[in-house]
Amino acid sequence: MRPWLSSLIAGLLFGLGLxxxxxxxxxxxxxxxxxxxxxxxxxxLVMMGALAIYLPxxxxxxxPQLAGxxxxxxxxxxxxxxxxxxxxxHLPTKTRIDAPLxxxxxxxxIGWGMVGLCPGPALASIGMASGSLALFxxxxxxxxxxxxxxxx
Amino acid sequence: xxxxxxxxxxxxxxxGMLIGAGALTLLLCQGRIAGISGIVGGVLSxxxxxxxxxxxxxxxxxxGLIIGPLLWFQFDFAPAISxxxxxxxxxxxxxxGLLVGLGTGIGSGCTSGHGICGIGRLSVRSVVATLLFMxxxxxxxxxxxxxxxxxx
Numbered sequence: 468m469r470p471w472l473s474s475l476i477a478g479l480l481f482g483l484g485l486x487x488x489x490x491x492x493x494x495x496x497x498x499x500x501x502x503x504x505x506x507x508x509x510x511x512l513v514m515m516g517a518l519a520i521y522l523p524x525x526x527x528x529x530x531p532q533l534a535g536x537x538x539x540x541x542x543x544x545x546x547x548x549x550x551x552x553x554x555x556x557h558l559p560t561k562t563r564i565d566a567p568l569x570x571x572x573x574x575x576x577i578g579w580g581m582v583g584l585c586p587g588p589a590l591a592s593i594g595m596a597s598g599s600l601a602l603f604x605x606x607x608x609x610x611x612x613x614x615x616x617x618x619x
Numbered sequence: 620x621x622x623x624x625x626x627x628x629x630x631x632x633x634x635g636m637l638i639g640a641g642a643l644t645l646l647l648c649q650g651r652i653a654g655i656s657g658i659v660g661g662v663l664s665x666x667x668x669x670x671x672x673x674x675x676x677x678x679x680x681x682x683g684l685i686i687g688p689l690l691w692f693q694f695d696f697a698p699a700i701s702x703x704x705x706x707x708x709x710x711x712x713x714x715x716g717l718l719v720g721l722g723t724g725i726g727s728g729c730t731s732g733h734g735i736c737g738i739g740r741l742s743v744r745s746v747v748a749t750l751l752f753m754x755x756x757x758x759x760x761x762x763x764x765x766x767x768x769x770x771x
Contacts, residue, residue: 477649478681482683486699488633489631504764507626509630516633517735520639529647562744569751571722576752579752580760581760600704602712606717608720610721612720
């Protein structure tokens with residue numbers, strides 16, 4: 468499959484999933500985060516549904532290839548989808564629980580708990596053309612850009 | 620107490636499975652992690668460093684992410700999404716967005732990258748990050764909603 472087409476299909480599936488699961492509704496997300504109020508477990512089921520597809524797929528089709536990557540590098544049969552050229556995996560290699568991971572996750576949680584928006588639903592909602600969303604998005608992009616610039 | 624009136628188990632699982640299918644498609648076809656903050660950060664990095672072929676898959680994925688919900692909601696988000704965002708002040712929205720951008724940038728991932736793709740690859744780093752940002756969000760919302768009595 469052409470790279471741009473598979474990426475578009477992946478994005479469409481992801482966006483449809485966010486819409487159908489109602490995770491684009493900040494009130495719904497806050498309903499999950501509000502353990503002290505009336506708790507809505509929906510978000511947990513969304514994650515479990517996603518993992519029910521992703522985890523077996525990873526274990527069946529990706530992990531075996533990563534394990535045997537060194538041996539297979541010359542045989543050019545590593546790709547699942549296209550047999551023409553071997554797949555290049557761009558997967559995170561860090562394993563250490565370091566300070567940036569902890570600090571970043573805690574900061575992200577504060578912002579997420581303030582309004583109920585995380586990056587996926589925030590971007591998927593662009594079509595809503597909301598001014599409030601635009602403010603959130605501009606600040607989010609600025610934050611991401613600052614981190615990237617500092618890592619340059 | 621579980622909020623049975625708002626709990627949507629079927630939509631959550633079906634939507635979650637679509638999200639998982641989208642993320643798995645990107646993994647199998649591109650060898651990439653479907654982490655939204657990472658993908659957006661990658662697009663932003665292109666503004667000052669160019670790497671051929673790195674931009675198109677990201678833009679196509681984001682395009683799909685935006686088009687998917689537009690098609691599902693038939694270009695009208697209003698009935699599906701609560702108008703909670705409009706009740707926040709400009710400063711609150713900017714602060715939340717900045718924290719989400721900085722946090723996901725520093726912590727190398729958000730709900731999708733760590734919560735689905737990371738846990739789906741059995742990454743201990745991602746499990747820790749997910750538990751931390753969820754705890755941080757839960758505490759933030761508790762303070763804002765129940766201690767300070769503000770925000771919806």
